Amino acid sequence: MAQIKTLGMYEVFTRGGECTRSTHYCAGCGHGIVHKLITEALAELGMQDETIILNPVGCSVFGYYYWDVGNISAAHGRSPSAATGLARTLKNKSIICYQGDGDLGAIGLNSTIQAASRGERMAVLFINNANYGMTGGQMAPTTLGGMRTLTSPFGRDPLTDGYPLHVCEVMNQLTAPVYIERVSVADTTRIMKAKQAIRKALRMQRDNIGYAFVEIITPCPTGIKATALETARFCMEEMEAEFPLGCFRDNSALPQPEPQPKTAVSVQELFERPEHDYEIIAPRVDPDFKERRMKFSGYGGQGVLSLGLWLSEAARIDRRFTTWYPSYGPEQRGGAASCAVVISGSAVGSPDADRPDLLVAMNQMAYERFIGNVLPGGVAFVDETAPLKVSPPPGVKVVTVPAIRMAVDFGVAQAANTIMLAAISLHGALNLSRESILCAVGASFKRKPELAQKNKELFVKAEAWIKAQA
Amino acid sequence: MMKFLKGNEAVVVGALYAGSEVYFGYPITPASEIAHAAAEWYPAVGRAFLQAECETAAISMLYGAACAGKPAITATSGPGMSLMQEGLSYMAAAELPGVIVNIMRSGPGLGNIFPEQSDYNQAVKGGGHGNYKCLVFAPGSVQEMCDLTIKAFELSFKYRTPAIILADGLLGQMMESITLPVNTYQPPDVSDWAVQGTAETRGNLITSIFMNAEIQEQRNLHLKAKYESMRKDVLSECYCCDDADIILAAYGISSRISRSAVDLLRAEGFKAGMFRPITLSPFPSEQLCSVILNRKVLVVEHSDSQFCDDLRMHIAKQGQRYQELALIFHMGGVMITVEELIARVKKELGS
Known part of the structure; x- marks a missing residue:
């Protein structure tokens, strides 16, 4: 009698370890x-x-x-x-x-x-x-x-x-x-x-x-x-x-919708096209550069995370090693926000700033939470709206800056961080070049050139104001 | 070419340079930026991104893509990682490649979203049911978040076993400069085992069921031998160890804090060094043992002695005499500060 092969199914079932033509199912099973x-x-x-x-x-x-x-x-x-x-x-x-x-x-x-x-x-x-x-x-x-x-x-x-x-x-x-x-x-x-x-x-x-x-x-x-x-x-x-x-x-006889194909680039094209009009080259080891640990804190929306990012970017332009580490999670979506920035002359170890030598506090809560951690010899830039009820540790200098008021006066209420940046830059503690700092601010507003210009103007005005006060 | 990226974003850069074709995942803090970056960058280069309905589904999607021999990746944090253990066991059993990123947060249970290293045992001891191990990489920088993701794909395909990137919330969230990869990884030919819906692969079968006890044992022995063979790919770093009186043993974020402590201690004249395993599984046992021989050791970790206990086991397995290991740890998202670490080292050195 001729064997009839069932198409689509193995002719002999060997995968169960035995050579068989019958299945393992019970009689009457479907x-x-x-x-x-x-x-x-x-x-x-x-x-x-x-x-x-x-x-x-x-x-x-x-x-x-x-x-x-x-x-x-x-x-x-x-x-x-x-x-x-x-x-x-x-x-x-x-x-x-x-x-x-x-x-x-x-x-x-x-x-x-x-x-x-x-x-x-x-x-x-x-x-x-x-x-x-x-x-x-x-x-x-x-x-x-x-x-x-x-x-x-x-x-x-x-x-x-x-x-x-x-x-x-x-x-x-x-x-x-x-x-x-x-x-x-x-x-x-x-x-x-x-x-x-x-x-x-x-x-x-x-x-x-x-x-x-x-x-x-x-x-x-x-x-x-x-x-x-x-x-x-x-x-x-x-x-x-x-x-x-x-x-x-x-609906199998009806035409079905298809997702639109998207245009794609290569991985290299995506990541290796220049981001800015300046080039970042590898940081150089500089044993003479004193490592800086900074904390930036305030309410969400006051731009403290951006302030930290500007300084990290300026440090990169100046060929320093740097890290930026934000508070994250629910905090970032309102309430308190903070970030730690380290700038160094060699590879950065801990990216945290539990003992900062520079603090920016945009409000009372931020000031009171972090001022006690600032190292002797350090400096705290505090917005003038924060009442200084807590004394800073010995050897810590507090500089009050009317950052929020000036930003409002200049007509850009959300730019208090730019005023703070000018204050830090003028203070000179960071050893970062003014050009690099302005370059970093401009780069962060790459998609909004008018804001880049406005923030740079604000920076210059703030510098003039602070110098006049001194 | 240099970029300033979050650790979480660097994972996606690494995955794309490694030729990963698809990302499956479910958002969770502090790993979500991996999904955000993947959602933008995978389609931008013509590859697939899909938000799964849960982590169990995400790892099962990874399983499916791996069955086709496609380089796939997913990312999560503790609670999601627990849900993925089923899929990891199945992938290890069926000998499937794939990369799973765990940006550790505090546990157990819901815990919180701050950094911890408490999923160490879960990652290096298998974590799911049955006798198996994963490759486990512990990056210590944003650069390594990228580079070790590429390495994870390479070794995952080489050994046909899932690879875990074990990082933490701090490494995931921090930004740092990285140099973009120069070489891309090309996955090997997989047609001898993958199921791809082709005439060539029609006879292939991917399964992990062996109803015969002897065959199942043979299977387990085969996996065991494979895990032993992975030892030749161990990675570790010694920092300032040559003349050190005390070795800090740490991985991931703890190694960054330890590095700062070593630098500051050295500036004060204390001879401290650091040993950092980069692969946690396979573990660089021989490297550890040669570095710590006749030296004081301080283990630095953000978990309840999980890493320290494992070091003790590795030292014992190497046949090295019993050696007291001192331990400093924090949990719950409390980070060990450089200051307290330095104080502890000085105490261990008796000064």
Whole structure:
């Protein structure tokens, strides 16, 4: 007698360690039927080379014994995510998630919905057999009300165990899925319909049409603890009463929207084009340069983070080593903000400034929080609005600057940080060149040239004002 | 070409120069700038960025991309890293490459968003279920956030095992100058194992289920041998160790603080040095042992002796005689100050 090879399926199943032509499924189980429907569709559509199947956890964990395509095992509930990883990195491939009711309806429901909502290019085949078959027959999200399982020994009580989950109906609330249908493989007529549904879902992948979801009511005599015939009756009568068969949506013949392709540059083009009209070259080791640790603090919105960044940038232009470290998280979004800047003549160790030698405090809270940490010989620039109720440590000089008032007078209320910068620059403690500081301010407003000009003018005016006061 | 970047941004620069094709992730402080930068830069160079619905999904997406042999990366912080442990175990078991960045924050539980180094054990001991190890890199600068990300891709593909970049909130948030990479990394041919939906890879299978106990044990032994072979790629740094009387042992941000302390101590005439492991797994045990032999050691870490205890184990495994290790640590986002570290070193030196 001539051997007839089943296309799409291995001829002999060797991956289980034995050379066999029979599957590992129980008599009367629906998995074998669904496997065959998949492989027939794959072969008829000529998709074997381009197809990847995500094998689930459960009895069909060994689907790869049979499917003659690229096979991947996914963790319980994670097939939609793993399939997304494939779909986003491989173009024009056909990806199939084969999942059970625990995998898809319980542990992986969120990822199932999210992948569907993103319209991932994949066909999801959902095996609904109303119980957890492989682990011995426990309750599933799809277990019917009153049904006894190992974990609902008195029958599933919807009031305490929840109602059976109607996944197709849930999926039908989403915008992106193109095709949603519930079928059954409990008898020959139903199998023929199931074949059409699976074939459509797979063809959609071959033709890159979009997300397809097919729920398949599948007999599990072992889990239901009934004969094959009784299980088929259970599927057709009791399960279909809860989960009616039918097509929920089929837009597969309609044109589907495609995301607009974006123009791309090379990595080198993206990062290596010059940022500014000056060039930063590697810092030089200068043992004579005294390392400076600075703290800039105030309210969020007072520009203390920018003030620190300007000085770091000026230090880079002057070929110093520098780091900038901000307070981060909720603080940055209002309330107190601060940053630490280190400028050094050699590679910077700690980027923190727990003992700064220069402090800028734009308000009372900042002053009181940090003034005690300033090292002897250090200097604190404090906005005049901060009452100096706390004495500075011995040897620490406090310079009050009317930064906020001057900024308001100059008509740029948010530029108090520029006034502070001028004060620091004039003080000379940092050993940074005035040109570099102005250059850094200009660079930070690269996209707003009028603001760059305004801040530079403000800087010069502030210098003149401070000099006049001295 | 130099850039002034946050540590978090430098990770993305490194990933793109390493040829990473896709970023999957879920935002979390203090790692979010990695997602922000990836969302902008991956599409700008024609590569894929996707915000996952949770960290479990993100690591599973990484698993999927890795199955196709594509260089993929994700980033998170403590709570998200805990959720990723399942996926890490599966990736290690299925021998899949990929890079996972953990910008450590304070724990346990929700903790807070300030820097800590308390995910050390989770990273270097496996973290998920089963016998496995990841490659673990501990950058100590923004430059290394970039460079070690490239190295992580290289070794992750070389050994087909996930690689973790173990940094912290301070390294992630701070800005520093970096020199852009000169060479790009080219991932190797993966068609002998990857599943790519091609005729060539149709027979490939990626799985971690072995229902036969003997075969599973063989599998575990194979992984164990592979992890042993990774030892030849250990990285470490010795700073001012040659004539040192005391060695500060520290990685990541603690090494930066230690470096400042060493400089200031040396200026005062105290002979301090620093040993810094750059790979935490595999661990540079031999390098550690040769540096600390007959010297005082002070371990500097921002966790509850996790790093110190591991050093003790590595020293014992090298067969070196028992050596007392002093420890200074803070937790909860409290940083060890240079000042207190210097005071402690002086105390250890008996002055």
